[in-house]
Amino acid sequence: MKKTVLITGASRGIGKATAIEFAKKGYNVVINYVSNDDAASNLKSFIVENYDVDVMLCKCDVSCEEDVKKMVSDIINNFGHIDVLVNNAGIAIDTTFEDKTVENFRKILDVNLIGSFLVSKEVCKHMLVNKKGSIVNVASTNGIDTYYPYALDYDASKAALISFTHNLSLQLSPYIRVNAVAPGWTNTEQIKEMDKDLIKDESEKIYLKRFAKPEEIAKAIYFLASDDASYINNEVLRVDGGCNHA
Numbered sequence: 001m002k003k004t005v006l007i008t009g010a011s012r013g014i015g016k017a018t019a020i021e022f023a024k025k026g027y028n029v030v031i032n033y034v035s036n037d038d039a040a041s042n043l044k045s046f047i048v049e050n051y052d053v054d055v056m057l058c059k060c061d062v063s064c065e066e067d068v069k070k071m072v073s074d075i076i077n078n079f080g081h082i083d084v085l086v087n088n089a090g091i092a093i094d095t096t097f098e099d100k101t102v103e104n105f106r107k108i109l110d111v112n113l114i115g116s117f118l119v120s121k122e123v124c125k126h127m128l129v130n131k132k133g134s135i136v137n138v139a140s141t142n143g144i145d146t147y148y149p150y151a152l153d154y155d156a157s158k159a160a161l162i163s164f165t166h167n168l169s170l171q172l173s174p175y176i177r178v179n180a181v182a183p184g185w186t187n188t189e190q191i192k193e194m195d196k197d198l199i200k201d202e203s204e205k206i207y208l209k210r211f212a213k214p215e216e217i218a219k220a221i222y223f224l225a226s227d228d229a230s231y232i233n234n235e236v237l238r239v240d241g242g243c244n245h246a
């Protein structure tokens with residue numbers, strides 16, 4: 001029987017690369033997204049045409065509790081089980097400290113942190129019945145160190161997601177492993193507005209002298225979720241090419 005993975009925020013970027021990586025490994029894939037119907041259905045077509053797996057699209061705002069409950073119930077009705085959850089959906093709204101607003105700060109926490117909590121809570125009910133499963137939270141090196149002054153709210157959300165990872169791995173033991181990947185700069189739409197000079201400066205600080213490709217983050221996510229990482233639990237894996245931000 002094929003395993004099933006639910007990846008939140010999988011229509012683009014790191015989530016999309018992760019969906020393809022799991023499909024390559026023979027998983028049925030659930031692609032969650034919030035608005036970009038074309039990107040999600042193009043990805044579904046690509047996977048179905050290239051891999052022998054089933055794909056389900058779930059348009060759902062991960063920060064909306066009722067919608068998350070319905071999404072997980074629909075997935076269980078369709079596939080019967082969820083073996084791996086990747087909490088990847090995330091947003092950033094970069095501004096100066098003076099321009100930060102309570103509304104935007106809450107929005108970031110709602111998606112990056114509360115969304116991961118809501119989806120985990122619903123999915124775990126089913127994983128615990130089967131007494132097995134694996135969760136990977138997509139945090140950020142910004143949740144470990146401070147690199148970028150404009151991301152105060154984003155950094156706080158990712159630090160909290162790392163704390164959430166540690167607490168959840170304790171609570172769900174010994175049945176469900178919970179780990180986090182902390183990517184550094186990665187070439188996705190999240191950084192498309194970034195100033196070219198800043199990209200150059202930041203690349204210089206990375207030992208490998210370049211930003212990550214989404215596929216390189218996806219491979220780390222897959223590894224942590226897979227049975228090859230069967231004794232890795234409560235871990236935060238930096239995937240940042242080696243970095244010195246001093």
Ligand SMILES: NC(=O)c1ccc[n+]([C@@H]2O[C@H](COP(=O)([O-])OP(=O)(O)OC[C@H]3O[C@@H](n4cnc5c(N)ncnc54)[C@H](OP(=O)(O)O)[C@@H]3O)[C@@H](O)[C@H]2O)c1
Binds near residue numbers: 008012035
């Ligand atoms: N790129 C980087 O440099 C970097 C570095 C470290 C960590 N990360 C983290 O890695 C994750 C993926 O980042 P990315 O750069 O691949 O992002 P991205 O290209 O901006 O894609 C974001 C994805 O999240 C989805 N999404 C946004 N809000 C959502 C919501 N409320 N509910 C459900 N889905 C939602 C989007 O769906 P739609 O397409 O429908 O809008 C899209 O699929 C994020 O958690 C991010 O913080 C990124």
